[in-house]
Amino acid sequence: MARWQIALLGIFALGGLAATNPDRAAYETYAVEQIGNLARDQCDRDPGGLGILVQGPCRAAVSAYLPQLRPLLSATTSRQNLFLFSIYRSDISVPVANFNTRIESIGIFNRFFTYKAP
Numbered sequence: 001m002a003r004w005q006i007a008l009l010g011i012f013a014l015g016g017l018a019a020t021n022p023d024r025a026a027y028e029t030y031a032v033e034q035i036g037n038l039a040r041d042q043c044d045r046d047p048g049g050l051g052i053l054v055q056g057p058c059r060a061a062v063s064a065y066l067p068q069l070r071p072l073l074s075a076t077t078s079r080q081n082l083f084l085f086s087i088y089r090s091d092i093s094v095p096v097a098n099f100n101t102r103i104e105s106i107g108i109f110n111r112f113f114t115y116k117a118p
Helices: 003-019 024-044 052-076
Strands: 077-081 086-094 099-108 111-116
Touching (some): 024 086, 024 099, 024 111, 052 077
Antiparallel strands (some): 086 099
């Protein structure tokens, strides 16, 4: 394969990466879903033997709170756009589940990969 063909292939590959770098709105949708799952898991932990007594109300409160989370997430998320992919960092608090965390994810190929979460 000639050098120009290899260079052209490389340019197309880089263009494909850039074209599939997901935007902030896609990240927010992904993050709200992930945070909801993490907060529900927090609800499922047995706080002092209360178990089922608090699990249901906690999960209901998390579900009610999630629609309000997107604007908060938007305000507390930073995006480092590296053209081929993006790094997202979010500081999140879900008071109804006593859940506070920082989540870090990479967006590439129209997908997100979380590499730092509780």
